[in-house]
Amino acid sequence: MKASVYIATSLDGFIARANGGLDWLPGVESEDNSGEDYGYHAFMDSVDYLVMGRNTFDIVLGFGGEWHYGEKRIVVLSSRPVEIPERIADTVEWMSGTPREIVEQLAERGAQHLYVDGGVTIQRFLNEGLLQQLIITRIPVLIGDGIPLFGPLPHDIKLRHVETQSYANGMVQSRYLIDG
Amino acid sequence: MKASVYIATSLDGFIARANGGLDWLPGVESEDNSGEDYGYHAFMDSVDYLVMGRNTFDIVLGFGGEWHYGEKRIVVLSSRPVEIPERIADTVEWMSGTPREIVEQLAERGAQHLYVDGGVTIQRFLNEGLLQQLIITRIPVLIGDGIPLFGPLPHDIKLRHVETQSYANGMVQSRYLIDG
Numbered sequence: 001m002k003a004s005v006y007i008a009t010s011l012d013g014f015i016a017r018a019n020g021g022l023d024w025l026p027g028v029e030s031e032d033n034s035g036e037d038y039g040y041h042a043f044m045d046s047v048d049y050l051v052m053g054r055n056t057f058d059i060v061l062g063f064g065g066e067w068h069y070g071e072k073r074i075v076v077l078s079s080r081p082v083e084i085p086e087r088i089a090d091t092v093e094w095m096s097g098t099p100r101e102i103v104e105q106l107a108e109r110g111a112q113h114l115y116v117d118g119g120v121t122i123q124r125f126l127n128e129g130l131l132q133q134l135i136i137t138r139i140p141v142l143i144g145d146g147i148p149l150f151g152p153l154p155h156d157i158k159l160r161h162v163e164t165q166s167y168a169n170g171m172v173q174s175r176y177l178i179d180g
Numbered sequence: 181m182k183a184s185v186y187i188a189t190s191l192d193g194f195i196a197r198a199n200g201g202l203d204w205l206p207g208v209e210s211e212d213n214s215g216e217d218y219g220y221h222a223f224m225d226s227v228d229y230l231v232m233g234r235n236t237f238d239i240v241l242g243f244g245g246e247w248h249y250g251e252k253r254i255v256v257l258s259s260r261p262v263e264i265p266e267r268i269a270d271t272v273e274w275m276s277g278t279p280r281e282i283v284e285q286l287a288e289r290g291a292q293h294l295y296v297d298g299g300v301t302i303q304r305f306l307n308e309g310l311l312q313q314l315i316i317t318r319i320p321v322l323i324g325d326g327i328p329l330f331g332p333l334p335h336d337i338k339l340r341h342v343e344t345q346s347y348a349n350g351m352v353q354s355r356y357l358i359d360g
Contacts, residue, residue, distance in 0.1 A: 011356070012193065012329075012330035013193045013330070126322075138354070140338065140339040140340065140356060141336055141337065141339060142330060142336065142339065143333070143336050144330070144331070144332045144333030144336070144337075145332055145333070150191075150192035150193070150322060150324070151324070152324045152325055153322055153323070153324030153325070154324075155324075156322065156324070157322040158320065158321050159191060159320040159321060159322065159350070161351075161352060163346070164352050166341060166343070166354075170339070172344050172352075174318070174352055176320060
């Protein structure tokens with residue numbers, strides 16, 4: 001079982017504006033990256049569960065009413081119950097618990113690879129030593145303020161750089177492993 | 181005349197620990213990067229003046245008494261007078277003034293390329309639109325807290341990615357231009 005982060009950040013390290021806004025993120029339909037998905041679908045295909053916090057869930061629910069995760073199984077973490085819209089109730093469930101409890105519960109179901117998403121959730125898993133892979137795509141823009149990818153840590157975390165590739169539109173994607 | 185930043189940051193965006201500490205930065209003598217200088221000397225050779233804030237000056241002065249800048253001309257920015265040790269007084273001078281005033285003053289002397297260093301100073305030049313190039317080397321470590329490279333901005337700043345290269349020791353260096 002491993003858990004990965006796959007996320008885009010501004011060059012100054014934000015995953016969204018303070019209000020959750022992603023307007024600074026190039027749209028997938030922009031001219032210079034047509035057809036390029038930055039490894040997203042291959043990554044998603046390798047994942048059993050996507051684990052996200054309630055804030056992230058609220059944001060993705062708000063994306064024009066469309067649901068972008070198909071049949072992928074989603075776990076929404078929250079200490080309080082989360083109402084799951086009927087149309088996605090087959091694949092989305094609410095769980096509460098510590099990151100370790102969530103990992104154990106999903107491992108018992110046979111999960112091999114978790115995709116951990118959302119600022120607060122990523123930081124909680126990282127602090128608990130429960131992330132093994134970070135795939136970070138840097139967008140060539142400074143936004144000055146917002147929701148940071150990283151936060152305070154109990155101690156330094158050394159990473160092992162695996163590969164970096166850059167794209168014609170200026171995105172730079174790096175993959176790191178966190179050795180246990 | 182252009183101004184550049186050439187700096188290393190942790191993956192979480194810090195250029196030093198809160199106390200100025202750089203212990204998380206791989207030493208230049210570490211095994212896996214012998215001889216590799218990450219473009220530093222070529223960059224330094226292209227620079228007429230290194231402009232740094234007082235905090236950074238205090239830190240580099242403290243590096244074991246050694247002076248690492250040779251004959252390079254250094255400008256230390258501070259609103260209050262800075263005492264320059266006699267042994268480096270030929271190449272180091274104190275200036276006060278806004279970033280724009282400094283740039284104008286050095287341009288009048290014929291400077292073509294400034295190296296702007298230090299957290300506060302970089303942010304001030306960036307906020308004033310006075311930086312044209314960022315060369316950022318990411319160290320594969322999260323330190324959780326410290327002096328950030330970037331800070332609040334009056335507006336988004338779009339960057340043009342020029343090139344990225346990674347090194348055997350896991351450092352990833354990206355070069356960006358800021359179009360005026």
